[in-house]
Amino acid sequence: MHTFNIPNLFSILFISITLMACDTLRKGPSNASAARPYSRPSHASKSAPTRNTGSLYKKPVKAPAKPSRTYPPSTPPSSKEIASVIEAARAYTGTPYRSGGNDASGIDCSGLICTVYSEVGIKVPRISWQQSEYGREVSSISEIRPGDWLFFVPEAGKEGYVSHAGIVTDVRGQQEIIFIHASSSRGVREDNLFSTYFKGRFVKAMRPL
Numbered sequence: 001m002h003t004f005n006i007p008n009l010f011s012i013l014f015i016s017i018t019l020m021a022c023d024t025l026r027k028g029p030s031n032a033s034a035a036r037p038y039s040r041p042s043h044a045s046k047s048a049p050t051r052n053t054g055s056l057y058k059k060p061v062k063a064p065a066k067p068s069r070t071y072p073p074s075t076p077p078s079s080k081e082i083a084s085v086i087e088a089a090r091a092y093t094g095t096p097y098r099s100g101g102n103d104a105s106g107i108d109c110s111g112l113i114c115t116v117y118s119e120v121g122i123k124v125p126r127i128s129w130q131q132s133e134y135g136r137e138v139s140s141i142s143e144i145r146p147g148d149w150l151f152f153v154p155e156a157g158k159e160g161y162v163s164h165a166g167i168v169t170d171v172r173g174q175q176e177i178i179f180i181h182a183s184s185s186r187g188v189r190e191d192n193l194f195s196t197y198f199k200g201r202f203v204k205a206m207r208p209l
Helices: 006-027 079-090 109-119
Strands: 149-152 164-173 176-183 187-192 202-207
Touching: 079 109, 079 164, 079 176, 109 164, 109 176, 149 176
Parallel strands: none
Antiparallel strands: 149 164, 149 202, 164 176, 176 187
């Protein structure tokens, strides 16, 4: 007949319970976030910055071609040069007026000046008020000569902006200075500076060459 040793039995039970408790702790739920392996966050590769192609970056502009002759000339213009300008202007006689026009199909007053000088190889401003500042002002009417530019305002006897221009083609006397211009009503024609209409509107003469 076997007999049980009570102290030994209690020792065995205590050890078994302890082992079961440890095993339960090992198999219990774990912190998922702690168990998740750490990986270094990947950064999307950044492309090189695109160059700003806006207004801060402008393509280089070519310098305008230099005119064959500029003011003031190194030598006074020859009578032949002046005659060439007048001849080129007279070739447009009868051309109808067209605002902004630059050719034989239609032309305005400042366009006539710009075009005929371009034809003889001289670059001048296109707009009448700019032309009125180009060159050297003729000090008095008595000194006006062929090739000079004449400028007029809209209303007789009143100050105003330059609205019309022409090229002197002939000086026949103190009261007969002929100039060619593009009339808004009658096209390209020649008139006398001392006519009633133009004398009252005349403001200045410029010598471009």
